[in-house]
Amino acid sequence: MKNYKLTFALAVLLSTAWACGPKGGTVETSEAQEVASSESAVTLAVNTENSQVTWIGSKTGGRHNGTIGISSGEISVKGDELVAGSIVIDINSIVNLDMAGKGGAAKLEGHLKSPEFFDAENFPEAKFEVTAVSAFSAASLDADKDEYQSDNTPAKLSEILVENPTHFISGNLIIRGTSLNITIPAHVELSDNGLKAQAKFNIDRSLWGIKYQDESSVADKAKDRFVYNTVTIGFDIEASTSSSME
Template sequence: MKTLKYFSLAIFASFVMVSCAQKPQSDNAEVSEAQEVEEVSASAGTYGLDLSQSELMWNGFKPTGQHYGTIAIEDGAIAVENDEVVGGSFTVNLNEIDVQDLEGEDRDKLTGHLKSKDFFHVEQYPTAKFVITDVNSYSGTTASTEENDNMAVKVNDEEVSEYKLENPTHMVTGNLSMRDTTLSITFPAQINITNDQVTAEAKFNIDRTKWNVSYNDEGDPVRVAKDKFIYNTVNIGFDITANKGNQPQAPASEKTDG
């Protein structure tokens, strides 16, 4: 997988756990120790990410509400062989985190806090990385919620479909690196491959504290009693498009004439 480094979902970064409403009912990413990354065959085709059509979304929650936004995908590519994804990598620029539910001074304040040591600590860790290690057909099973009851809470005791991926086709496994911590995550995704393009979509929950993002976590008994904590659960979503043989394309907002 030398040609495809750093598939940053962070997603992840997604990990913007400053949030606020009860946690969403969604598929929970299975987390384990980092896995070995195998080198992709030289015969695999490379599909460069089109950044103008690719987006990573985050939702964070606490008992009184939620915050949501996006994080810019900096670069990435997907490797395909025999009409199957066999590798890939993405890098997320955590300096480009965006809060979309606030405006003005409140938006600037929250954005600054997310970049601080309490959350992403972007001065020391400016990017998050995700590298694919395995992709399999979806079998109808996902990570169990029984292992972590905190990840299984529904919004107002009802499942909210907007946080859950419909009709997944594959299970994706990869190493997520953030704040000097690398762990393997597995989550459902919907992947479509044509001769010239790959599209992929995913929605899943992740526990931010596993990557040492523990500000106001729900294990603090004082904050739990006062209902002032932030849920450990963060909902991550991404919608990406990659084109065969292309280098990652800059977003339209960054392109200039001439």
Template sequence: MKILKTLSALFVAIIVAAACTSNPKGDEAKVSEAEEVKESEGMEISVSSDEADMEFVGTKPTGRHYGNIALTNGSIKVKDGKVTGGKFVFDLNEITITDLKDDQENHDKLVGHLKSDDFFDAENYPQVTFELVSVKSLNPEKSAENYDSYQNDMEQPAEDEKIMELPEFELEGATHEVTGNLTMRGKTLAITVPAKIEISENNVKAFTNFSIDRTKWGLMYGDESKAVDKAKDQFIYNKVGVGFNINATAENM
């Protein structure tokens, strides 16, 4: 069975990259206590690491970094043209910083910091998981086909340019509201975010972008609320931007 990219990320998104240019904009996830995940019906489709596309952007006043976390394993359930469930596990030992791909030394340094106890504490909590609780239809007739990579508008500014605010990434025309339990650093909270999802005979398209407050999961390094003198830029914005793009095709869906 072949599927190309999946409803994964939503999540997990999460990266608090030590990084970069002003606070990311976007639909802020609604965060609440973890919810019960009920047994879901439908055809289960396995998702491999090269079939998921999850992106993140972390910011501080002087710059930004963005990248991906690799999917370890995942699955999604579909019944009667609707997504009914799914679970995705991401490997914190497989983080890629996209904008540093040509600078191996700094890439490895930043990845090491993200994996340390300052952020994810990957030694003790090597995985981030997202498990779907519900997918609520909002406006099924709208299409997700025109949405593209979240990172396309995130190019690093040139060294001689002024650092500018990130553009708005609010998701317009959401077709669904997705709720799921996000677990990282040993803590599980439910998040609810808008998404554009389109399901045809053998294809699933989905797109979302949103932001979360990393400190709710205990990622406290550089907490902006604790900055004594924000004029010195010695902090990291607590909100982390997350983008997710899917174009999934499966046989016998």
């Protein structure tokens, strides 16, 4: 049986900031949809050692970046197309990189795991389940939105698109027990050596119940204690058939 390798890169930008100008733009979001069928498809096991979520968080005075691990997952390929799949994200594995060795990383990691953000004690896993895959069309992208201006305002969706997107991948993103369907632009490439995909995108974190210092309070904006709701989520995933991993 033909072996496939999947690098599914959706690099994350977790954008937060204390202040509000032109940058932002989130992907299309709707109610959860039926998960895509993997019938008659080749199943690829996600290589968790080579797979992770990456993130960058911003505020007016600076930015933070880090990773979150992938605990399990599988991708389904039929012929020359990605048709289904899911990944499980280990929230407790969240790591801050920019403050590593400076004493602040552990504090930030603990805060992100707290009920004010991901509530890892009650919701230790997040998940992304593919519901549909279609050809990319720039005309179908949601328009960028205006956001409060600061030195670290989140990048516009149009600014973080992966180079030469080829497909839209729709999937249910489950965070804190809330499942919503998102449609993300991706570059998908199939060769004799396998399948690769890359993407970058923004979401509105408040829709998943992550509302710490969100944009709803004008008073907080005036006090520079405002956190952008615009969040870019993504994954760096590699998967292959079981036989190729042995």
